[in-house]
Amino acid sequence: MSKVDVVIGCFYGDEGKGKVIDYLAADADVAVRCTGGDNAGHTIKANGVKYAMHLIPSGLLSGHTIGVIGNGVVLNPQVLLEEINNLKEHGYDVDKYLKISDKTHVIFPYHSKLDVALEKVRQAKKIGTTGKGIGPSYCDKYERSGIRMEDLYAPDFKERLKEQTELKLALLKVYDPETDYTKELDFDKMFAEYSDYAAQLEPYVCDTSAFLHQALKDGKKILLEGQLGSLKDTDHGIYPMVTSSSTLAPYGAIGAGVPPYEIKKVITVCKAYSSAVGAGAFVSEIFGEEADELRRRGGDGGEFGATTGRPRRMGWFDCVASKYGCRMQGATDVAFTVLDVLGYLDEIPVCVGYEIDGEVTKEFPVTHLLEKAKPVYKVLPGWKEDIRGIKKYEDLPENCRKYIEFIEKEIEYPITMISNGPGRDDIIYRNK
Numbered sequence: 001m002s003k004v005d006v007v008i009g010c011f012y013g014d015e016g017k018g019k020v021i022d023y024l025a026a027d028a029d030v031a032v033r034c035t036g037g038d039n040a041g042h043t044i045k046a047n048g049v050k051y052a053m054h055l056i057p058s059g060l061l062s063g064h065t066i067g068v069i070g071n072g073v074v075l076n077p078q079v080l081l082e083e084i085n086n087l088k089e090h091g092y093d094v095d096k097y098l099k100i101s102d103k104t105h106v107i108f109p110y111h112s113k114l115d116v117a118l119e120k121v122r123q124a125k126k127i128g129t130t131g132k133g134i135g136p137s138y139c140d141k142y143e144r145s146g147i148r149m150e151d152l153y154a155p156d157f158k159e160r161l162k163e164q165t166e167l168k169l170a171l172l173k174v175y176d177p178e179t180d181y182t183k184e185l186d187f188d189k190m191f192a193e194y195s196d197y198a199a200q201l202e203p204y205v206c207d208t209s210a211f212l213h214q215a216l217k218d219g220k221k222i223l224l225e226g227q228l229g230s231l232k233d234t235d236h237g238i239y240p241m242v243t244s245s246s247t248l249a250p251y252g253a254i255g256a257g258v259p260p261y262e263i264k265k266v267i268t269v270c271k272a273y274s275s276a277v278g279a280g281a282f283v284s285e286i287f288g289e290e291a292d293e294l295r296r297r298g299g300d301g302g303e304f305g306a307t308t309g310r311p312r313r314m315g316w317f318d319c320v321a322s323k324y325g326c327r328m329q330g331a332t333d334v335a336f337t338v339l340d341v342l343g344y345l346d347e348i349p350v351c352v353g354y355e356i357d358g359e360v361t362k363e364f365p366v367t368h369l370l371e372k373a374k375p376v377y378k379v380l381p382g383w384k385e386d387i388r389g390i391k392k393y394e395d396l397p398e399n400c401r402k403y404i405e406f407i408e409k410e411i412e413y414p415i416t417m418i419s420n421g422p423g424r425d426d427i428i429y430r431n432k
């Protein structure tokens with residue numbers, strides 16, 4: 001590890017970031033969640049137990065890594081407290097290892113109500129959000145009316161929450177006039193609940209940027225944990241079918257509050273095939289029995305959303321999108337995951353170009369052109385072997401190595417890690 005490494009996704013999310021973070025956390029003193037909220041679901045298999053991490057940094061599961069929820073995150077306290085209790089039940093000393101930035105924005109029930117109501121308004125142009133209130137809470141942040149962790153302890157908290165609740169009720173009346181939200185968003189109940197959450201979370205809240213600054217001075221290793229993947233980034237993703245925060249590595253510096261020049265490694269996670277949750281263009285998407293079989297066999301027990309349980313849309317590996325995804329992250333290393341899943345296929349199509357209006361391109365286009373793109377496939381031979389348990393690159397079947405090397409050439413970024421199983425140690429290092 002260098003001083004600060006980032007682990008981030010290359011595609012539409014769910015690439016296996018949690019698994020890679022969990023592996024790298026063995027060498028990390030601190031792990032920081034920098035962006036997003038409980039829309040994230042990172043699955044980790046540690047000591048035989050499966051965890052779906054939503055807000056707590058996945059690195060904390062190492063048992064010795066301090067987990068920081070950074071200022072770039074939007075935090076639902078109820079979800080966090082459930083996660084804390086679950087980890088405590090599994091023997092984790094969360095009180096010792098968790099810190100929350102005092103600048104982290106808080107998600108309130110009106111944010112998720114607005115999220116769902118806005119999706120209704122969008123009708124045919126639904127984004128397919130997780131409904132967790134992520135978009136509306138980032139709206140408040142950038143509109144400058146958000147309530148941060150520090151505000152929960154300020155004398156005017158009650159007044160501000162009242163003001164926001166009334167405002168949001170008025171907005172909901174516009175977006176969804178048929179529904180009466182006054183009972184669901186009862187101010188007194190909400191204030192009492194959030195006062196209780198605030199008291200429970202107070203011991204974890206601090207100036208995490210100052211903590212990280214000291215950690216760097218002391219020579220500690222920091223792992224920044226990204227959410228989602230490049231193509232769901234608000235600026236560089238498939239706008240508007242994106243999330244409402246940056247999913248790119250440079251934002252890690254902001255979302256944690258560390259100097260950007262300390263980031264030396266950007267480990268970009270690419271899955272050996274593609275998946276997506278929610279709406280939006282997906283050029284190499286497959287359907288029918290072919291997709292069902294890959295979904296059934298995919299991940300660890302099937303490709304279903306770790307947060308919403310939705311069946312993930314499935315597709316073949318897309319070199320055009322992944323090359324772009326790596327470029328936008330500034331990838332220094334690619335971790336190539338879930339490769340073991342493809343062992344059942346005789347042949348594996350790989351998308352190597354997009355045909356748009358009769359022309360073939362290898363450059364990832366803007367959204368209105370992407371929607372017209374048709375995949376150009378190169379079909380590679382499969383290896384028809386179970387590769388789980390293999391520890392050395394040279395021991396992988398020849399066609400499997402050819403698959404990796406073909407993709408590496410197409411995306412133009414070095415694949416230095418290969419994940420061949422969901423477990424902590426199912427990783428093959430490749431010296432490049």
Ligand code: GDP
Nearest residue numbers: 014015016017018042043299300338419420421
């Ligand atoms: P994240 O959001 O990027 O952390 O990814 P998710 O956890 O949502 O989805 C990845 C899925 O793939 C999870 O079910 C993981 O347990 C699983 N997984 C990760 N790496 C591997 C691997 O190399 N092989 C297999 N079979 N499953 C993996």
Ligand code: IMO
Nearest residue numbers: 013014039040041128129130227228243277278
């Ligand atoms: P991880 O971190 C997959 C998708 C939603 C929707 C879009 C916007 O586990 O990779 P939002 O609720 O953020 O406003 O929804 O982003 N989405 C995810 N898809 N994995 C996730 O997280 C996701 N978080 C959000 O489905 O298309």
Ligand code: MG
Nearest residue numbers: 014041042306
């Ligand atoms: Mg996920």
